Amino acid sequence: MSWLDRLRQGLSKTRQQFQDAAGDLGTDLQETLTRLDSIEDLEYALIAADVGRAATEEILADIRKSGKSNLQDALMEALTLQLEPDRRRAQFRQLGFTPDARRTVVDPRGHVVMVVGVNGVGKTTTIAKLGEYYLGRGKSVMFAAGDTFRAAAGAQLGVWGERLGIPVVGGPEGGDPAAVAYDAAAARAARGTDLLFVDTAGRLHTKHNLMEELKKVRRVIDKADPGEPADVWLVLDAVTGQNGLAQAKKFHEATPLTGVIVTKLDGTAKGGILIPIVRELGVPIKFIGVGEGAHDLQPFDPQAFVRALFDVEVPRD
Ligand SMILES: Nc1nc2c(ncn2[C@@H]2O[C@H](COP(=O)(O)OP(=O)(O)OP(=O)(O)O)[C@@H](O)[C@H]2O)c(=O)[nH]1
Ligand SMILES: [Mg+2]
Numbered sequence: 001m002s003w004l005d006r007l008r009q010g011l012s013k014t015r016q017q018f019q020d021a022a023g024d025l026g027t028d029l030q031e032t033l034t035r036l037d038s039i040e041d042l043e044y045a046l047i048a049a050d051v052g053r054a055a056t057e058e059i060l061a062d063i064r065k066s067g068k069s070n071l072q073d074a075l076m077e078a079l080t081l082q083l084e085p086d087r088r089r090a091q092f093r094q095l096g097f098t099p100d101a102r103r104t105v106v107d108p109r110g111h112v113v114m115v116v117g118v119n120g121v122g123k124t125t126t127i128a129k130l131g132e133y134y135l136g137r138g139k140s141v142m143f144a145a146g147d148t149f150r151a152a153a154g155a156q157l158g159v160w161g162e163r164l165g166i167p168v169v170g171g172p173e174g175g176d177p178a179a180v181a182y183d184a185a186a187a188r189a190a191r192g193t194d195l196l197f198v199d200t201a202g203r204l205h206t207k208h209n210l211m212e213e214l215k216k217v218r219r220v221i222d223k224a225d226p227g228e229p230a231d232v233w234l235v236l237d238a239v240t241g242q243n244g245l246a247q248a249k250k251f252h253e254a255t256p257l258t259g260v261i262v263t264k265l266d267g268t269a270k271g272g273i274l275i276p277i278v279r280e281l282g283v284p285i286k287f288i289g290v291g292e293g294a295h296d297l298q299p300f301d302p303q304a305f306v307r308a309l310f311d312v313e314v315p316r317d
Pocket of ligand 1: 117118119120121122123124125126147150201202203263264265266267289290291292296
């Protein structure tokens with residue numbers, strides 16, 4: 001199955017909620033708008049998909065003003081607009097046109113990317129997928145096994161590194177994650193490797209310690225390689241919905257995020273969670289994860305995502 005099929009299938013539960021709410025999405029927009037029931041049901045379906053209240057209000061307002069002939073097209077346009085970062089969205093509203101999808105820029109800004117997130121969201125797997133992705137784009141890649149807290153986490157990354165031919169810098173289990181990060185950042189700079197992805201622990205003894213630990217990891221990387229990490233990417237599991245958003249805010253406070261990667265979109269009815277992530281964090285979604293394999297990671301493209309949500313073909317370039 002292609003990643004797009006996996007995404008379409010994954011989003012089918014979210015899609016079904018919209019269809020159940022609004023009936024035939026292909027019917028005439030103006031006629032649908034006169035039916036209060038279906039609009040209220042649609043509002044409910046958007047909330048149920050974790051789109052969030054503020055975005056839901058805007059989406060309904062956009063649909064009312066839409067020049068599209070049917071509900072599905074109006075809804076797709078409004079959802080795509082929501083998935084654009086704040087500034088772009090404001091600009092598009094003002095100019096009265098919708099964004100062009102074909103401009104996904106996912107390359108890191110510097111050489112070191114710190115990958116953070118609570119336990120089990122898919123950090124280590126995502127790092128492996130990122131390695132595969134950038135190797136495929138001709139970059140040299142290294143990994144740092146900075147999760148020294150969880151037994152076997154270093155081994156897990158080691159296995160991926162071996163499989164993909166990517167060097168992994170590690171340290172002793174239970175050792176200091178900052179020491180691993182320091183060594184890896186220094187080695188990256190010395191070797192001139194294009195990209196270093198730093199895995200981090202998702203859990204320590206208390207939440208406060210975790211955030212302090214992440215700040216420390218960040219500081220030592222900057223010491224070993226000034227100006228780095230230029231990126232901190234948060235991995236969020238789509239299945240956790242609004243709860244994940246609360247986590248994201250905590251991480252954002254501790255180590256300002258420059259990107260978000262949403263995993264496990266292949267099995268959730270909460271596909272709408274991407275909207276509050278973009279709105280409330282103001283941080284772009286870089287990639288989405290749609291499975292457990294090394295290839296199941298795709299740069300996030302709002303228009304392609306919304307098309308997959310409604311099971312509409314994506315036009316080829
Ligand atoms: N279905 C699905 N499973 C995923 C995806 N990404 C990761 N997983 C699975 O989620 C589980 C946890 O992944 P890990 O990469 O170990 O997560 P982690 O955040 O590193 O976890 P800790 O190291 O315990 O903090 C594994 O079974 C992965 O295969 C995804 O996009 N879709
Ligand atoms: Mg891990």
